[in-house]
Amino acid sequence: MYDAGKVIAGIVIFLALITFPIWFNAVAGEEADAPDLAIDPQYTQCVESTEYMKRNHMDLLNEWRDIVVREGQRTFIAPDGNEYEMSLTNTCMKCHSNRAEFCQKCHNYMAVAPYCWDCHLEPEEVNRGN
16 A cells, blocks of 8 residues: 555544544533523413423424314314314414514524424514513
């Protein structure tokens, strides 16, 4: 091998570039604090538990969309027996009325771009002292 030095240098550079995200986050990466989300205090109960909603709200909304559009069913019966209208704007946005202080804070923190507002009209922000 006449170019062994160049090959070894190339492999070292390649490995450094490929593993850069791993060692950079291990050395310099600090985890950002989760956002403090503003919820309307007059509402104390969600359609599901808080832990479920944190992890699965997007799946629930997609499921609601499919059921409403394809089956015409508009009533959701929660595990506690309460009935809710399957509606982002009429059910979810009652409690989470300040989109900037609730939805966008969390979505920005998680670096996701939901497509809810591609179809739905954005509700007017309701100022309730949040």
